[in-house]
Amino acid sequence: MTLLLPDLLRVTPLRVAGGGTPARFAVQAGERFDLVNVSGGQAATLLFAKETVRAVAGALLSAPQSPDSRLTALWSGQEGQPVACAVFGPQTRMGERVGFEVLHDGVVFIDIPAEDMLPENSNPPGFLDIVFEPAPDGRVRLPEPLGVVTQEFRVPAATAVSYRVAKGEYIQILDVEGRQCSDFLAFDAQALAQGEEYGLDATATRTVQGNAMPVPGLRGRFLDSRMRPLVEIVQDTVGRHDAFLLACTAKYYDDTGYPGHANCTENFNAALAPEGIAERSGWPAINFFFNTEVLECGTIASTEPWSRPGDYVLLRALTDLVCASSSCADDVTSANGWAPTDIHVRVYDRHNIFPHGVKHRMTAASPAEMTRRTGFHDSLAAQGARFVEYKGFWLPSCFEGYGPVAEYWGCRTQACIMDLSALRKFEVTGPDAEVLLQMAATRDIRKLSVGQVVYTALCYPHGGMLDDATVFRLGPQAFRLVCGDEYCGEWLQALVSEHGLAANVRASTDQLHNMSLQGPQSRAILAPLVWTAPTQPDIEALKWFRFTIGRIGGPDGIPVLVSRTGYTGELGYEIWCHPKHAAAVWGAVWTAGQAHGLVPLGLEALDWLRIEAGLAFAAYEFCPETDPFEAGIGFAVPASKTEDYxxxxxxxxxxxxxxxxxxxxxxxxxxxxxxxxxxxxxxxxxxxxxxxxxxxxxxxxxxxxxxxxxxxxxxxxxxxxxxxxxxxxxxxxxxxxxxxxxxxxxxxx
Known part of the structure; x- marks a missing residue:
C-alpha cells in the first residue's frame, strides 16, 4: 500500500510564535483556515477588515470589536475598517482549533502577546498554526512575498521563460502545486554582450564547492567555467535537488517512444533565442526539485520530488545575468508526479536582506521552519566563526585564527566556550508531569530532587532509541527536558493524550539559549561572575549534574540558570539564558576568561572531545534500530526501576x-x-x-x-x-x- 498523504501536500501551514512580531497574511474569498493552539494555553488576537472573515467552527472568546490603539497603529496603511477578535485563552487545550471562512479578499494580522520566559520558569509563549484548506475552485495559495518584488511571472506547465536579473537581485523559484521540477540556466550578461557565452558549469561548481549540489552557507555558489560565481543559494525549503544532469531532451522522448513530446531543452532554445544564445541538443541545467541519487552500483535513479505547494529556492545574482526557468514537461515518469504543473518566479530588489537557511519539517504534517540564528550568533561571528547548518540553527564548525586543534587543546588544558542552543528544550508541567516523564524516560524520575539533573534514554516500544536527554527538576511539578530531536515534544504530547494525563508540554527552545563553558579553568572563570541567592548553591559548591539559579552582574543582573553538565569529559558548566541576554552573557564570560586562556570552540573540536570521553551522539552511536545497551548507555536503564515505561x-x-x-x-x-x-x-x-x-x-x-x-x-x-x-x-x-x-x-x- 502506498501512502501519499495528499491532504498534507495540499495545505500551507504557517507557524507563529507567541511574543514576537504580529504575523500578516493575505486571504482570498472562498478560502478557509483554521487556527490551531499547538501546545495549549496561548491567547491571540486577529485583526482584519470588517466582514472579511467569520468564524465557522470553535468558540471565540470575544465578538469582533474595535481594536485598541496599538492594533490600530498596526493596521495603518491597510484598506477597510479594522476589527479585532480575541481567540483562545489560558485554559485552551492542546490542539484546540477555531475555523474561519474568508468572505472577501484582504489581509489578516495575528497578534500573540506573551512575556519572555525567565530561565528558572516554565511558562514559554505558545505557538499557533495557521492551516489553510485548498480553495474550492482549485486555486493554489502561494507563500507571501519575502520582500519588495521587482518582477513576477508564471511559467506555465511544460514551458520555459527567459528573463534578466541585475547583480544583487534575488530570484525565487516556487513550485506552485508541488512535485514539479524546474530547470534553471544562467549566463553572464556582460560576457554575452561581448559575444562570449559563460553559463553555469557542473565541473567547476562541484570541484570548487565540494558538493554535488550547493547549499546555503559557505558552499552555496554556482560557478561558470572560469570558476567565477554567478549565483548563490540563499534559502532552500526542499533540500533535495539535482545539479547538472541534462534538462529533458527531444532525444530522450524519441528513445522512449514519445516522438515530438514537449521538452525543456527545446523550450529553452526558443526562450533564449532572442538573447542570441545558440541552440543545443541538450542543456546542462540546475534541476531544482528533481529527486535523483547515485546508487552504490553507479546507476543514476530518480523518483518523485520532495517539494510541496509553495516550496522554493531563493538565489542571489552575483553579477548581471540572463536567466531561464522551465516547468519540466515530463509526464511519462514520476519526475513531476506524473502531471506537470506551473512554476512561479519572483525577482526581489537587491536592497532586501534575506537570511541564509534551509527549512526543516519535524514530521510530515509539521510546518517548515527556516534555519535560524542563536542569540550568540553575532558574538560568535565576531570571533571568526565558520558557520554550518546544524539541526535548524547556524552553529560554528570552527573559528578563524584558532582552528579545531587549538580549540581542542584550549578545552583540555584551560577552558573553552561554545554555543549549544540547538538543543531542544521542553517545559513539562502540571499535576501529572512526573507521571509523564516516569512513563517516557528510562531513568527513575521520581528519585530526582529539585535542583538535580539526570541523563536518560527515550525509547520506542520496540526498545530502539528515539533520543537521549537530560531532565531538570525545577519544582515538584515542573521539569525541563533537554534533547536533540524536536520530535520528542510531539511524542510527549502524544503520551499525554493517549493516557489522559493532566500535564502540559511546551517548547521553550526559542526562549532558552545555552552556552557551555568547559575545561579545567571553567570554575575559576565562572564563580566570580554568577551571583546566587542564599537559597541556591553558588558555583563553587555546585555538584555534578546539579543546577543553580542566579544572575550575572549581581542581584539585579542578567537572570541565568547554570548547570554542571557538559559534553567534553572535562569539568564544565552550561549557562542558560533568554536569547535577548545572550550577547551580554557571552561578553561577560569571554572577558572574564581571557586571563585564563579561554578560547571559542566549534563542532569539529567538540566531536573529538566527546569521542575521547565515550559520549554517544544521535545517528552515530544510537538510532531507532539500536537500544541503549548497544549505544553504550546501558547505565541509563536501571534495573531498579520497576514501574512501566x-x-x-x-x-x-x-x-x-x-x-x-x-x-x-x-x-x-x-x-x-x-x-x-x-x-x-x-x-x-x-x-x-x-x-x-x-x-x-x-x-x-x-x-x-x-x-x-x-x-x-x-x-x-x-x-x-x-x-x-x-x-x-x-x-x-x-x-x-x-x-x-x-x-x-x-x-x-
Whole structure:
C-alpha cells in the first residue's frame, strides 16, 4: 500500500510564535483556515477588515470589536475598517482549533502577546498554526512575498521563460502545486554582450564547492567555467535537488517512444533565442526539485520530488545575468508526479536582506521552519566563526585564527566556550508531569530532587532509541527536558493524550539559549561572575549534574540558570539564558576568561572531545534500530526501576539477549577511521565504526564501534575495512571506553 498523504501536500501551514512580531497574511474569498493552539494555553488576537472573515467552527472568546490603539497603529496603511477578535485563552487545550471562512479578499494580522520566559520558569509563549484548506475552485495559495518584488511571472506547465536579473537581485523559484521540477540556466550578461557565452558549469561548481549540489552557507555558489560565481543559494525549503544532469531532451522522448513530446531543452532554445544564445541538443541545467541519487552500483535513479505547494529556492545574482526557468514537461515518469504543473518566479530588489537557511519539517504534517540564528550568533561571528547548518540553527564548525586543534587543546588544558542552543528544550508541567516523564524516560524520575539533573534514554516500544536527554527538576511539578530531536515534544504530547494525563508540554527552545563553558579553568572563570541567592548553591559548591539559579552582574543582573553538565569529559558548566541576554552573557564570560586562556570552540573540536570521553551522539552511536545497551548507555536503564515505561518490556528482553555491544577501538596506525567503516573478523563483517578521530591527547587513532557481542572481549584484534573492505585492512584492538579519563575524575572534580 502506498501512502501519499495528499491532504498534507495540499495545505500551507504557517507557524507563529507567541511574543514576537504580529504575523500578516493575505486571504482570498472562498478560502478557509483554521487556527490551531499547538501546545495549549496561548491567547491571540486577529485583526482584519470588517466582514472579511467569520468564524465557522470553535468558540471565540470575544465578538469582533474595535481594536485598541496599538492594533490600530498596526493596521495603518491597510484598506477597510479594522476589527479585532480575541481567540483562545489560558485554559485552551492542546490542539484546540477555531475555523474561519474568508468572505472577501484582504489581509489578516495575528497578534500573540506573551512575556519572555525567565530561565528558572516554565511558562514559554505558545505557538499557533495557521492551516489553510485548498480553495474550492482549485486555486493554489502561494507563500507571501519575502520582500519588495521587482518582477513576477508564471511559467506555465511544460514551458520555459527567459528573463534578466541585475547583480544583487534575488530570484525565487516556487513550485506552485508541488512535485514539479524546474530547470534553471544562467549566463553572464556582460560576457554575452561581448559575444562570449559563460553559463553555469557542473565541473567547476562541484570541484570548487565540494558538493554535488550547493547549499546555503559557505558552499552555496554556482560557478561558470572560469570558476567565477554567478549565483548563490540563499534559502532552500526542499533540500533535495539535482545539479547538472541534462534538462529533458527531444532525444530522450524519441528513445522512449514519445516522438515530438514537449521538452525543456527545446523550450529553452526558443526562450533564449532572442538573447542570441545558440541552440543545443541538450542543456546542462540546475534541476531544482528533481529527486535523483547515485546508487552504490553507479546507476543514476530518480523518483518523485520532495517539494510541496509553495516550496522554493531563493538565489542571489552575483553579477548581471540572463536567466531561464522551465516547468519540466515530463509526464511519462514520476519526475513531476506524473502531471506537470506551473512554476512561479519572483525577482526581489537587491536592497532586501534575506537570511541564509534551509527549512526543516519535524514530521510530515509539521510546518517548515527556516534555519535560524542563536542569540550568540553575532558574538560568535565576531570571533571568526565558520558557520554550518546544524539541526535548524547556524552553529560554528570552527573559528578563524584558532582552528579545531587549538580549540581542542584550549578545552583540555584551560577552558573553552561554545554555543549549544540547538538543543531542544521542553517545559513539562502540571499535576501529572512526573507521571509523564516516569512513563517516557528510562531513568527513575521520581528519585530526582529539585535542583538535580539526570541523563536518560527515550525509547520506542520496540526498545530502539528515539533520543537521549537530560531532565531538570525545577519544582515538584515542573521539569525541563533537554534533547536533540524536536520530535520528542510531539511524542510527549502524544503520551499525554493517549493516557489522559493532566500535564502540559511546551517548547521553550526559542526562549532558552545555552552556552557551555568547559575545561579545567571553567570554575575559576565562572564563580566570580554568577551571583546566587542564599537559597541556591553558588558555583563553587555546585555538584555534578546539579543546577543553580542566579544572575550575572549581581542581584539585579542578567537572570541565568547554570548547570554542571557538559559534553567534553572535562569539568564544565552550561549557562542558560533568554536569547535577548545572550550577547551580554557571552561578553561577560569571554572577558572574564581571557586571563585564563579561554578560547571559542566549534563542532569539529567538540566531536573529538566527546569521542575521547565515550559520549554517544544521535545517528552515530544510537538510532531507532539500536537500544541503549548497544549505544553504550546501558547505565541509563536501571534495573531498579520497576514501574512501566515506554519500551521497558523490550529492553528487558534485549538486555537478556544482546546481539551487539558498543566498544572502544584503538589503532596502531595513524590511518583515519571514519563513521560507517565496516569491522571484519577475517572475511566476515562483524560490526561498524560509529565514531572515530585521531586523538590529540592520546596520540593515536581511536573509535567507538558497535560489534557482535561474541567478539567484543577487550584485547581482541579486528580489522577495519577500507576501499572495498578487502583491498585495505587496518588492524584495531578492542578496548574499554571512555578512552580519556575513564574514571571521570576530571568531570567530577
Amino acid at each position: 515506554v519500551g521497558r518490556e523490550a529492553l528487558l528482553r534485549r538486555k537478556q539477549h544482546p546481539a551487539r555491544v558498543l566498544v572502544g577501538l584503538e589503532s596502531s596506525s595513524n590511518e583515519p577511521l571514519a563513521h560507517g567503516d565496516a569491522l571484519y573478523d577475517g572475511r566476515a563483517r562483524v560490526g561498524v565504526v560509529t565514531s572515530a578521530c585521531l586523538s590529540p591527547v592520546l596520540k593515536k587513532s581511536i573509535a567507538l564501534a558497535r560489534v557482535d557481542v561474541t567478539l567484543a572481549e577487550h584485547g581482541r584484534t579486528l580489522e577495519v575495512g577500507k576501499l572495498d573492505g578487502i583491498q585495505k585492512r587496518i588492524p584495531v584492538r578492542i578496548t574499554a571506553f571512555p578512552a580519556y579519563d575513564p574514571e571521570k575524575t576530571k568531570v567530577r572534580s
